[in-house]
Amino acid sequence: MTQSSVAADIATVPLFFDTPDGARLFGVWREAQPATNTGTVWVVCPPFAEEEKSAHRALAQVCEALCRRGDSSLFMQYRGTGDSAGDFATSTLAQWQLDIAAACNEARRRYPAQRLGVIGLRLGATLAALEANAVGADCLVLLEPILQGRQVLSAMSQRKRLRAMMTQHEGQVAAESQTALSSAPAEPTDDIEDFDGWGVGAALRADLQALDLMVQMPAFAGSTLLLQIGPRAEIAAGLQKLLARLQEPSASAAAQAIVMQPFWNLLDYVYPDALIQTLLGADLGLAARTDRRESVTTYDANRPASPPDASGTERAVAFENVAGQQLIGVYHEAAGAATAVITLHGWTGYRTGPHQMLTRAAREFAAAGCSVLRFDFAGRGDSGGDTEVATLATMADDTHAAISWCREAGHSRVVLLGLCSGCEVAVAAAAEEGVQGLALWSAPVFAAVASDARTSRKRLHHLKAYARKLLRPATYAKIVTGRLDKKAIRQVVTQGGGGEARNVESGEPGHLPPGWRAAALRGFEGVRYPQLWIYGTADPTTAEALAWYRQHAAVPATVHLVEGANHSYYSLAWEREVIAHTKAWLAELVQ
Amino acid sequence: VTFLAQPKNPLRLSASAVIDEYFAGAGCPNEWESFMELKDQIKRMIVERLFLNVEPEDIDNDAPLMQTYGIDSVALFELVVGLEDEFGVVMDDSDFQIDTFKNVNSIAAFVEQKQAA
Numbered sequence: 001m002t003q004s005s006v007a008a009d010i011a012t013v014p015l016f017f018d019t020p021d022g023a024r025l026f027g028v029w030r031e032a033q034p035a036t037n038t039g040t041v042w043v044v045c046p047p048f049a050e051e052e053k054s055a056h057r058a059l060a061q062v063c064e065a066l067c068r069r070g071d072s073s074l075f076m077q078y079r080g081t082g083d084s085a086g087d088f089a090t091s092t093l094a095q096w097q098l099d100i101a102a103a104c105n106e107a108r109r110r111y112p113a114q115r116l117g118v119i120g121l122r123l124g125a126t127l128a129a130l131e132a133n134a135v136g137a138d139c140l141v142l143l144e145p146i147l148q149g150r151q152v153l154s155a156m157s158q159r160k161r162l163r164a165m166m167t168q169h170e171g172q173v174a175a176e177s178q179t180a181l182s183s184a185p186a187e188p189t190d191d192i193e194d195f196d197g198w199g200v201g202a203a204l205r206a207d208l209q210a211l212d213l214m215v216q217m218p219a220f221a222g223s224t225l226l227l228q229i230g231p232r233a234e235i236a237a238g239l240q241k242l243l244a245r246l247q248e249p250s251a252s253a254a255a256q257a258i259v260m261q262p263f264w265n266l267l268d269y270v271y272p273d274a275l276i277q278t279l280l281g282a283d284l285g286l287a288a289r290t291d292r293r294e295s296v297t298t299y300d301a302n303r304p305a306s307p308p309d310a311s312g313t314e315r316a317v318a319f320e321n322v323a324g325q326q327l328i329g330v331y332h333e334a335a336g337a338a339t340a341v342i343t344l345h346g347w348t349g350y351r352t353g354p355h356q357m358l359t360r361a362a363r364e365f366a367a368a369g370c371s372v373l374r375f376d377f378a379g380r381g382d383s384g385g386d387t388e389v390a391t392l393a394t395m396a397d398d399t400h401a402a403i404s405w406c407r408e409a410g411h412s413r414v415v416l417l418g419l420c421s422g423c424e425v426a427v428a429a430a431a432e433e434g435v436q437g438l439a440l441w442s443a444p445v446f447a448a449v450a451s452d453a454r455t456s457r458k459r460l461h462h463l464k465a466y467a468r469k470l471l472r473p474a475t476y477a478k479i480v481t482g483r484l485d486k487k488a489i490r491q492v493v494t495q496g497g498g499g500e501a502r503n504v505e506s507g508e509p510g511h512l513p514p515g516w517r518a519a520a521l522r523g524f525e526g527v528r529y530p531q532l533w534i535y536g537t538a539d540p541t542t543a544e545a546l547a548w549y550r551q552h553a554a555v556p557a558t559v560h561l562v563e564g565a566n567h568s569y570y571s572l573a574w575e576r577e578v579i580a581h582t583k584a585w586l587a588e589l590v591q
Numbered sequence: 592v593t594f595l596a597q598p599k600n601p602l603r604l605s606a607s608a609v610i611d612e613y614f615a616g617a618g619c620p621n622e623w624e625s626f627m628e629l630k631d632q633i634k635r636m637i638v639e640r641l642f643l644n645v646e647p648e649d650i651d652n653d654a655p656l657m658q659t660y661g662i663d664s665v666a667l668f669e670l671v672v673g674l675e676d677e678f679g680v681v682m683d684d685s686d687f688q689i690d691t692f693k694n695v696n697s698i699a700a701f702v703e704q705k706q707a708a
Contacts, residue, residue: 054665155668158668158671158682158687159664159665159668161684161687162664162667162668162671162687163664164687165664165687165688165689166663166664166667166689168689169689231639231640231642261642262669265665265668265669266665266666267663267665
């Protein structure tokens with residue numbers, strides 16, 4: 001498996017643009033450099049809620065791949081989601097369809113003579129299918145479209161129950177580690193249903209209940225590619241029906257199954273190689289559609305994006321790290337603020353955080369007088385760099401670049417706010433000049449290698465499996481024919497393999513430089529400014545991590561435990577509590 | 592004991608698994624075979640849905656799935672979808688219990704109970 005970083009031949013421009021009804025949307029525009037679009041301009045429509053967070057990097061990589069062959073893309077975010085303005089809880093599907101239309105207009109504004117393609121994933125595919133005809137798209141790519149909106153609600157309910165089940169279980173583990181037992185979070189009192197920190201309002205729930213793609217989809221004259229993504233090579237019955245429906249108006253439509261993990265439902269990254277190869281190799285009937293394309297047009301790079309909103313408080317930003325990779329972010333400006341908060345997202349997340357928590361926190365802090373910079377580490381979100389070679393060390397370098405950016409923006413002091421692994425990055429950058437405080441949400445033990453107990457347990461299991469295999473004739477056939485995966489066996493027996501080696505110091509790509517952990521720890525142990533540590537009591541790592549931080553911090557920190565909360569605060573009530581305590585702590589710190 | 596003669600490959604059946612089978616109440620040979628087949632189907636579903644890099648037959652019936660294969664709540668959702676799609680199970684609120692998803696034995700017992708209901 002290989003993957004590519006954002007290279008110098010791709011321009012990545014984060015921007016805000018407006019919808020006709022006044023909403024302000026965030027998107028990331030990508031195009032090949034020099035700016036000569038020779039193909040299609042794509043609008044990429046993300047999936048719903050937490051699926052968007054999981055799929056974000058993969059979709060950004062799809063955009064990059066399209067760009068490399070000469071296409072351009074606008075990776076959009078609906079109002080109330082990601083970095084776009086608005087409140088998720090009060091959004092509706094009709095508004096999100098307007099947002100897709102606005103994104104298509106924005107893409108067309110940049111390359112008016114080019115063909116327009118729309119790609120959507122899951123609910124994004126469904127909305128794209130509903131909107132494709134109205135926006136005059138030339139082609140449509142539907143990735144695992146949701147056929148009926150109630151499937152979304154059902155899936156969210158099941159995920160919520162599973163998460164509650166796991167939180168309860170982990171809470172019992174945590175209780176054995178001397179913290180309190182998990183308790184269910186309080187439900188919001190208004191007409192908002194809490195799906196793991198995503199507040200879904202009554203209007204959106206009603207929209208989803210009523211959504212039926214087979215019934216509501218208008219005829220589309222362009223070409224459509226329907227892609228099934230999952231474990232099966234046969235197209236499922238539902239998608240076959242959709243394919244037949246798409247072919248009804250004698251339009252060009254094809255379906256294909258891609259056997260790969262559903263990357264919108266994973267905590268870890270999966271490079272979407274199979275998806276990208278399929279997209280690049282697909283015949284979308286574009287070559288024959290020359291009616292719209294009159295000539296190759298070039299985009300005026302100096303043309304300004306839409307101006308900031310009236311308050312001017314949120315700006316899309318891009319800056320470079322020490323390796324020359326472009327880091328993408330959003331800056332929330334509070335007028336006259338000397339201090340800026342820099343948010344540091346978790347290992348597999350991006351700048352918005354789980355259930356959009358970092359976006360919401362930043363808005364509250366900015367409203368209270370603190371500027372905030374949220375950005376993606378290299379290899380994460382929309383930033384350049386390889387996903388697999390990012391380490392705590394590279395992330396600390398990125399943080400250094402963010403601190404420099406804030407200094408240039410007029411902030412002489414910064415507070416580092418980390419979430420999960422972002423806390424480890426904050427610890428590593430704690431001694432940087434200008435840092436005046438650390439806020440750590442669910443900080444794990446700093447730069448720990450995988451726990452010996454877990455590694456041993458996994459190793460024992462794999463050794464037992466290999467021992468059983470030794471009893472099979474097929475194993476000896478593999479040995480004789482040289483088909484035995486010696487590398488995998490050696491990895492299992494000696495190291496545990498894969499992510500278990502995350503914080504190994506070796507200097508190899510993807511590993512920490514030798515001596516890095518000790519040097520970073522010395523820096524952290526030397527700082528004497530205020531710190532805030534927040535943990536959920538149902539997070540099984542809380543007791544061990546708190547003990548570690550108490551041992552290594554030079555001064556006592558403010559500690560707040562969120563009763564019953566899990567590691568990523570997957571409820572609106574827990575999220576509000578974390579943000580409120582941090583806001584109060586920040587107010588004291590910067591006064 | 593009749594059921595001890597049934598395994599296709601007795602070397603792959605640990606003593607604890609044999610005892611589990613017995614105490615699962617599947618004493619009749621046909622029921623026992625059917626129950627074993629159900630477990631095999633569940634293992635195939637787990638490997639396929641979670642893209643695990645193991646052979647289905649290498650999963651112990653009593654191996655703790657979450658600890659051994661790093662299955663989190665997100666991956667559990669894929670298993671729930673698999674149980675619904677491939678075994679016709681309809682999950683009730685009360686079915687979301689950690690013990691249900693503990694290992695292949697517990698999932699098989701759950702599926703059998705739901706299918707019988």
